[in-house]
Amino acid sequence: MLRSLRIISPSGFNRTRPRLFSSLRSLTEQDVSHLASILPSTPIISTFSPFNNSKDELDSFNTDWMKKYHGNSTTVVKPRSTEEVSQIVHWCWENRVAIVPQGGNTGLVGGGVPLKDELVINLGNMNKIRSFDPVSGILVAESGCVLESLSEYLAPKGHIMPLDLGAKGSCQIGGNVSTNAGGLRLLRYGSLHGSVLGLEVVLPDGTILDQLSTVRKDNTGYDLKQLFIGAEGTLGIVTGVSILTPAAPKALNNVLLAVPNFSKIIPIFRTVRAHTSEILSAFEFFDRTAYEIVCRHGHRRPFQEDIGDAQCFILLETSGGRKEHDEEKLNDLLGTLMNSEENLITTGVLAQSPFQFASIWAMREGITEALTKEGKTYKYDISIPSGSFKDVIDEIREHLRAQGVYPEGGVKAVLGYGHFGDGNLHLNVVTDGYSPKIASAIEPRIYEIVSRYRGSISAEHGIGSHKTGVLHYSKGEVSRAWMKKIKDLFDERGIMNPGKVII
């Protein structure tokens, strides 16, 4: 029977965690020499001799993008082939050495950094495109390909990736699959559970599972690949991805709307849907606090007119086949919104050039980074009914006020933005610094609220190490028990990303 010990999570929220590492051992100098023999052409980064890297040189692998989660790995390997990954993993299995698979390390829940001194297997060197079929649009790529580089590869071929996110310049397709990343195109192209057609995965004992199918239809029993989509590296290491890429739209337009208050957003959404129907590809929301922060950190204010006390903003994008047709629809839409009796919008800007189009998107995509310049941010990525976004933000703000941490006491701002069209709110609490007092003021209250709405505590970022102790707010006992059985079935020795997702 597993015994438990009491720990404080990186967010400061108390929870219990079984003795995950008790049957696992740390790497030694001899082990690292052996790993080097598996990877003769790739330098290992290790504090052990003969590599003698400093702790600082391992810092970017031991720390996440937000600088919130910190591990103590002594060694990072960067294999170049599936065979090399398989050999390393097999050795770890035999020797009971824990592994953290790592992609671009842009994850926001601590899944990609060690909890202790696990071996980091970084996939950055597995960055080759294996094939692209221009007829079907099916791309097969190694897992370490950076999302943006895949988009650049596809652009001259008239295709796009079915997902796009603010971290595209660093995140890798293997990381995207492993987190089941959502992002800015989900409204149009659906989730990776639909667009990923096949995967190649190195299982915890080193076996290579080849499910790299390039067919759209395959009803030959259990669809094993689905288990690895969103598994956050707890069931195996994704080394190859086969993905359906849509044809690039011929006409792209976007519009930024300033909206007097939140109550107008649902009528706007309905109006937008009615006018744009099949060409609507994004409907993103951000509140005034998010807008002010992103403008404060370098983004030009987009509106020429005074926006008064507009409380929210909507970025909507259309992508279609014929520019004139789409522009006609958008002009009709804007006319309807401007002249609505309910005063649905304060004002709006329609991008007039590729530069304006990009700068409207840059504003929305820049919010996450702007928050890092404002302070240390507690990020909650929740699914709730879209109409309740404001109520939830307000409830948390008032709760923090009642707890005496806002507006004085460490919390600088409570704000929301996100994928309104998908019911996905990014609720962010910006603080002077991470502290157990603030963390325990926010959690578990935020999860209780989500549970009240029967929502999800993680719409797209995953569970990582941050939310293992609160999974029960979204997954019942039976679901958790089956998740654990699946984890144990694949990884009975518990070497694959221990302490993440399900413990």
Ligand SMILES: Cc1cc2nc3c(=O)[nH]c(=O)nc-3n(C[C@H](O)[C@H](O)[C@H](O)COP(=O)(O)OP(=O)(O)OC[C@H]3O[C@@H](n4cnc5c(N)ncnc54)[C@H](O)[C@@H]3O)c2cc1C
């Ligand atoms: C500015 C910014 C904007 C973002 N916007 C979005 C957004 O809109 N939507 C969204 O969903 N996320 C978003 N994210 C979060 C993050 O970018 C995604 O989760 C992304 O998919 C992580 O990819 P990565 O390669 O960086 O993975 P990492 O951070 O390296 O790893 C994430 C998890 O996947 C595992 N993993 C990584 N690679 C592999 C592999 N090859 N095999 C098995 N497991 C692996 C890791 O162990 C870890 O558990 C954003 C992050 C930032 C910093």
